[in-house]
Amino acid sequence: MSRKPKLTRFEENVSSKYQIYNSIFMTLPFDEISNTGVLLPLFCEICEKGFAHDKNPSEIMDTFFERYVEKDKTEAEKINLLFRFIQYIERQVVLFDAVEDASFAIVNNMDGRGTLRNIKEEAEEKQKLGALKTHLERFKIRPVLTAHPTQFYPGQVLGIITDLAQAIEKDDLLTIKKLLEQLGKTPFFKKEKPTPYDEAVSLIWYLENVFYHSASKIYNYIQQNIFKGEDFDNQIIDLGFWPGGDRDGNPFVTTEITLKVAERLRSTILLNYHRDIRKLKRRLTFDGVEKRLERLERMLYKNVYLQKEDGMLSLAAFETELKAIRAIVIEKHQSLFSAEIDDIINKVKLFGYHFAMLDIRQDSRVHQGVFENIVETMEAKGNGLFSGNYINATEEEKIGMLSKVMQIIQPEYFKEEITNSTISSIYAMKDIQARNGERGANRYIISNNQSVLHVMEAFAMLRLCDWKQPKVDVSPLFETVPDLQIAHEVMKTLYENELYAAHLKERGNKQYIMLGFSDGTKDGGYLMANWSIFKAKEELTAISREYGIKVIFFDGRGGPPARGGGKTHQFYASLGTTVEDEEIQLTVQGQTISSNFGTLESCQYNLEQLLSSGISNEIFSSATAEFSQDDKKTMETLATVSYDTYVAFKKHPMFLPYLERMSTLKYYAKTNIGSRPSKRSKSKEFNFSDLRAIPFVGSWSQLKQNVPGFYGVGTSLEHLEKEGKFDQVVDLYKNSAFFRTLLENSMMSLTKSFFKLTAYMRENEEFGEFWTIIFEEYERTKRMLLKLTGYKELMENQPAGKASIHAREKIVLPLLTIQQYALRKIQELQKDPIANEKELKTFEKMVTRSLFGNINASRNSA
Template structure:
């Protein structure tokens, strides 16, 4: 490990290498025209100089054509050149990703702060090894992979990134050149939307090739070095999975797809075990074990390749057989290769026959309609579920009515498609548990959960599906600020309900509660969303402890700070002891999967950071309580002012028109990157509540105005300054790791903003005033954050991270210029009654194509 500072390691191993390989890439005539690679650096230079001189994107593109493109070129040829630039820039982003992946272990200290080795050494030094062992016997992390579309790379491009990273690591110039040429020829643009099954298959690639090895390596280290080979009755790392199970707003997820995804997860883990058994067979060639291994090999081969079920051992029997083989090796063969067989035993413990735990999720509004339909259909069959009319009952009466119910329903009872699919999805969970084990699908999440009725309806539907004692955890998802505020009262009602309390007892007195960041940020602004979640966690921890229930929080963190992401491990290490910390569970999606878990090194490093954040919060944290009363009051004031500021901004008459007409929002649906529709309802009307968080946040990102990550923060800080209360904010910043982490993430959003790109909008008659409001809040937030932190520049304490952001921003600046140029052309053409329809379509295609590279370049936002 180099002793040089992280920034120096980044410059030498990422920046310098990228420049070398990019110069090779630029000489490759992959589009049959050699001058694209020559002209792009010139265009980049014109962009940088142009913005420095306050030129707008149209002026910059015009100047470039005047200076470097022959006068006799037609408009069509010029447009063609801009499309080729887009192609090159997309691939430059891929190249940068590959160089960064290849250098991960050099730039990040794999034995440094937050790694398991570091944690173990700190525990030994502070005489806390026993406390660490006790904690690891019950503590778990569960990253949950979701297919939410923030990643534009098709599967084949992900494969090229992996191969490129390997070739760069070995400095294999010939292989690098070939792979760059392959990259140039490989299409990025998806002509058809992926199905939920396609999304699942692309994410299972990470499970099979990365998590399988990294998670088991961590588990082996814990067992061998912390527990000294003593058996641990805890997986420590679970993996969660949403594609194929997440029905919320996705009409394309069917029961057939859910079952197909579960089967693919099962066959993939069996295939991985089969490969490992084959390797073991080459080593364990001894009497008493050779034939036993051959039998396991045949069993797995028959199941994976021939789909033969007979002879398939149960999971328990499979694990016992591996342990028996290990016992023979230890007793009769001097423990030769026992570590290798132990590795496989640990993998079977971690991944079972399910590989990852498939969650089922549906919106409470859908459940409400489905439940009323169930009541009506059963009534028409002469089998009334309730004596009174359910639809007219009060919430309290509904909870009471739902408590005692013992009927059985079948999917075929229902003609209504949504009812049929909701009921059959529950029967699918039972089938998956029979095939893959209980951990295969044992959680039902209710999004947009606002009341105890919503939980009880889902719980009742489980019981109605011939499952009186469901082996399923019912998890409400509280998303918006009002929902978070009501969460404590909702859970009290449930904990006091006899049927639900009995269910919790059977489930080990554990209650899973999901808290969603993205819609919270979209609705309530950055500070209030995060503070509301923290307060809700404190309240839910207190009430759960009151009833003897262990609450386990599951965070919809996503990736970019604007969606509640940011430096994840810092966030969890900052929560203090008033928030239950039995497990850390969070969603990981899109470019955050490839950036944080895309290679063996980055996956191991980030899983260890996540583990250590829980450990340091519990074992090494000296703080008795994270927030003093004064700190809470300060935080409350800041959040309230920030919230009021954001809500007023959201209600501005230009808010929706600006997003609709000046941003790329409506182009997200055309990118074919995800199976879900880009908004919740089918209406043509542009409605804020229908907007999904990802296109919402992404549109601000494309404008380089990362509003959801900072808007309201500056005004809140300035309010305290003007009221003579800034010292309280300074104390909060000094004493609260939680607050510091929030502001660091906000700084990242500011660092990725670039208002010169859209400065032309301030002259716009309709939107000029609105653009100015955003820009002034950006300037205000930047000024106040620098004052509070004492920094001279944003992200001063994260120099390597900032260098990575700047390198990526430099790559995509020409891309954003082309995008804005095309948007301006569209606006001109839409005003012209004689506009050419084909020309309009061309520029719309240009905007859509330019979305890809910019989003992929934002991968370092987790």
């Protein structure tokens, strides 16, 4: 490992290499326009100088055309050149990704802080190895891969990034050149939306090629180095999966797709086992084991390639057979290649026949309508579920009635499509469990959960589907600030419900609760969303402990800080003992998957960081992780002022018009990056509650304003400064790792903001005042954070991370300039949309095409 500082390692291995390979890339002729690569650096320079001299995007564009493009070029040719620039820039981002991936192990110390080796050594040094072993016998992490569209790379491009990273690692110039040529000719834009099954297949690639190897390598290390080769009964790493099971707001997820995805997961893990058994067979050519391995190989081959089930062993029998082979090798063949056998046994423990646990998720509002339809349909059939009038009953009466429901219903009883599909999705869970094992699909998540009734209706539906004791964990998802505030009361009532308590006992007295960052931030602003979740976790931990329930939190975290992302391991390490932490579960999506888990090294490193955050919180944490009463009071004041500031901003009459007309929000739907509709309702009317968090946060990111990651933070800090209580904030910052982590992530949002891009809006008659409000809060937040931290510049403590952000921002600056130029043109042309219809379509296409590179360049927000 190099002793050089991380920033130096980044500059030498990422920045310098990118410059070299980019210069090769820029000279490659991809089409009939051979001078695009020559003109783009000149355009970049014009953009940088233009913004430095407070020019607007249109003026910058005019300067460029005037200076570098021949006078006889038509408007169509100029526009064509801009589209070529977009193509080049989005590929430059890919190149930067590949260079960063190739250098991951050099830039990041693979044995440094937060890695397993470091933790083992620290435990030995502090004589806490016993405590570490005890903790690892029960502690787990579960990254849950979701198809939420926060990245625009199609599968082919992700494949090129992987191959390019490998070629760059070997300095294989010939292959690099060929791959860059391939990249130049590979389309980024999808003409059609992917289906949920397409999304699943894309993510299964990561399971098969990355997680399968990295997760098992970690498990093997723990077994060999911490447990000294002994077996222990805990997977430590579970993998979760949402594509094909997440029905919330996605009408394209059908029961057929759910079953098809589960089958794909099963066949992929069996294929991986088949490959490993074949490799093992080449080594274990000994008496007593050769024939047994042959039988296993044949069994897997028949299942994977011939789809023949006969002779397929149960999972337990498969594991037993592998252990029997190991026993013979140890006893009769001097343990030769026993480590390779252990590796396969451990993979079978980790991934079973399911590979990843498929969650089913649906919105409580859908459940409510479905349940009412079930009640009405069954009554019409003369087979009513209840003796009383359920629909007009009070919530308390409904809960009482639901506790006594006994019948069995089938999907075909119901003509309503949503009712039929909701019921059939529950039966699908039973089918998946029968085929892939209980871990194949054993959690039902209720989005937008606001009450006890929402949980009890979902639980009643499980029981109605011929499942007296459902082998399913019912998991409410609390998202908005008001829902988080009452979450502990909801759970207290459930814990006291006789029927639900009996169900929890059957499930090992474990309760999974999901908490959503994205909608919380959208609803209540950055500080309040994070503080509300922290407080909810404390209250839910306390109430669960009181009732003897082990609560397991599942965090709906996104890539950027505004969606709960940022430095994830720091966040979990900062929670303290008042928050239950037996498992860390979180959603991983879009660019976070490719940036944090896209290569074997980055996947291993980030899984280890996640593991270590839970371990250090439990084993090495000091009392300073807890909030004192004074610090809690300060945090409450900051969150409240921030919340009031953000809500007032959200209620500003220009808030929605600004997003609708000045941002890229409406263009997200045209990008075809995800199977899910970009807003919740089909209404043409634009309203806040229908907005999904991803396009909402993404639109601020495209404007380079990143409002959800900082708005209200500056005002709340300034409030205490004005009251002469800033020393209280300083104390909170010193004492609380949680608060420090929040502010570090907010600094990342500020670092990625660039207000000169949209400074022209200040002069806009309609939106000038609103733009100024945002800019002033940005300046205020920046000033207050620098004052609090004592830094001279943002992210001073993370120079390598900051360098990566600046490098990426520099690449996409010309792209954003083109996007803003196109948006300004659209505003002009809309004065007479009929006469300008053709031109409007061209510039709208330009905006849509320019979305890709900027979002992809933001991958290091995770």
